[in-house]
Amino acid sequence: MKILMGGKWCEASDGRRRNVINPSTGEAIDSVPLATAEDVENSLKAADAGKTVMRGLSSYQRYQMLKRSSELIWENQTELAALLARENGKPLRQTSEEIQCTAYIFEGFAEEAKRIIGEVIPMDAQPGNERHFSYTVRQPIGVVAAIVPFNYPVELFAHKAAPALAAGNALIVKPPEACPLTLLRIAELMLAAGVPADGFQMITGPGSVVGEALASSPVVDLITITASTRTGQRVSELAAQTIKRVTMELGGNDVSVVFADADLEKAAEAVVLGRLARGNGQICCAVKRVLIQEEVREQFTQLLLRRASQLTVGDALDPATDVGPLIHETAAKEVEEIVNRTIAQGARVLLGASRNGNFYSPTVLSAVTREMAVFREEVFGPVVPLIGFRTEAEALQLANDSAYGLQAGIFTRDISRAIDFAMRLQAGGVVVNWTGALRAANLPFGGVKLSGKGREGIHHTIEEMTELKSVIFHNVFPSA
Template identity: 45%
Template structure:
């Protein structure tokens, strides 16, 4: 496939290409241009034309374009799911849910494009301005760069893409270098809509070249990125040079607390799904640290081991597969090293932890201490540490003792415990009786501390991707300044 710059599907300026390989088999799926800085800056220049044209594009046109893209995704859903499974390694069964979410997201933003309301403010609260009035509306920021991760590329891109276009911006997408193909395919649907030329461009390549150039470019007004905390810090620093608006949804080391009134068997099913069979463990909001109240600790451990042993690991195209490969062998080796470090620090590996190419057998740890890396670091793969606790205060303190603060889950039947968790846990969302691996597109999603800034969601993103503009009329009801005097 080729990338879209300036309304044309083109190769990189130096003709360099990247291979996209199936993480499960190693087979070559396709090649894409390996763009460089010159390609990225060309897209920024074309985006200035797109910015002007989009600013004058009526909301109903933006609405219709996004609705048509949603319809195309829905029509081609099974083909897109197969393509994404081949390039990404997640199970096709799970990807169908991601595609369905993207359809809802495009339609949701299409509707919100018609609801960017303003307000009128009488000024008679201010002495001397009794005859004044002000009009405030939301206007597009200009050019938005969307930097998309590999784990849920279609769903996460849908928020950034549909949000930017619904708000009337021009958009440049930097897709994940490991799996850009599905986004390129859907970008073709966008190119066929009635949106202006250069409303959307997509530039393939590695982040260190393409992403960095886009973030530094003076012609970009906002960067919306989902990815690692380290990358987020680098983007924030670079974007500060031109005072860009930055929205960062970053890493997480999400905790789950199981209180003694929880059914161990039901909780175990939720833990295994939320850690192992969601994204093959490669999710920022996956279940990553589990605290189990001591009376049910042994029962939960036994149930988790039974559920883990029943998982089917293999071909993501097989609808009976529960766990597929990690995105690259490098990623799998990193998780393998983290597992080995956990063992060397004294934790007990009671299940899995073996690497075969890009595959890691789901690993379960017990005997984990709070000072161990397997507890403190974000592990982007199928690793589950189980830690006992006694008092509620101990559990809350361990959850908050983290540089991250994305989501946390609490399993209990006690309302007072629920409300205490909601008040005391320093995270963006507290989830009740469900794994942390959940995201609802109509709710604000994001976290505290090293998990990022801002919130992403159908209602919230449009506010971030627009800015307020005010018309101030001091003598609106006086006829003229002279009459007011």
């Protein structure tokens, strides 16, 4: 496949390409160009010109192209899901769900394109302004650059690309290096749906070339990124040079708190799904720390182990697979290293803790304390650390003892406790009686602390990707 630049499918200027590898088998699926600095500069010039084209589209035209994009994604969902499973490693059932979710997101933002509204603000709220009239409008910010991660590349692309286009912006997308193929195929469908070629670029290549150029370019008005906290910090540093707007969803070390009065069966099911059996454990808002009240610690642990031990690890295209490979062997080795460090610090292995190439077995660790590696650091793989607590105050202190704050989960039958505890948790979102690894397109999603800034969600992303302008008419009303 090729990169999309200036309305054409192109090779890199120096002809270099990189193979895309199936993490389940190690086989090459296809190859993509490795864009050069020259290629990025050309795409930026095209986007700079394309923002005028995009700004000139009516809201109905933007609605039409996004609605048709959604329809084409639906029509091609079987092909897209299989391609995504091959290049990403998530089980086919999950990639099918991701493609369907993507179609819904495009449809939602298609409708939102018709709802970008301003408001009339009364000027007589301040003495002396009684004869003035004012209103606000939202206008495209200009050029949006989207940096997409590997773990949920299609869904997270939709959360960035659809609102950028709905708001009338030009768009440049950097797909993930490890799995860009499905996004390139969707780009073909979007062009067929009527997205103007001048307003949409997709450039494959390393972050050190493409990502850094986009983050530092004065042509880009907003950069939206889902990535590790380290990458987010680098992008922020570069973006600050041109004072561009940045929205970031970064790493997480998300907590789930299981109180003694919880439905323990449901809590165990939620932890398995939210940590081990979704995305192969590679989800920013996955359950990464499980706090259990001591009275039910042993009972919950046994329920969790029973469910976790039934998971099937295998090829992403095998219908029986629950947990596929990590994105590449380096990622699996990183999980192995942090688990081994935690074991050396005194944690006990109840299940798993073994690597086979790209695969890392579903793992449950007990006797974990706050000083251990898996408590302090984000683990991007299928690993569940169990930590005990006695009182609600202790649980809150443990939960908030993290540099991250993306999503959290609470399990309790006490509605008052749930409301109060949710208010005091330091997180961008809290889910009661289910896993925190839950995201709905129409809800604002994002984190606090090192988990990022800004929010994604239908309506909320549109606000991030538009500029608010006030228009004031002086002395238009007659004097009293």
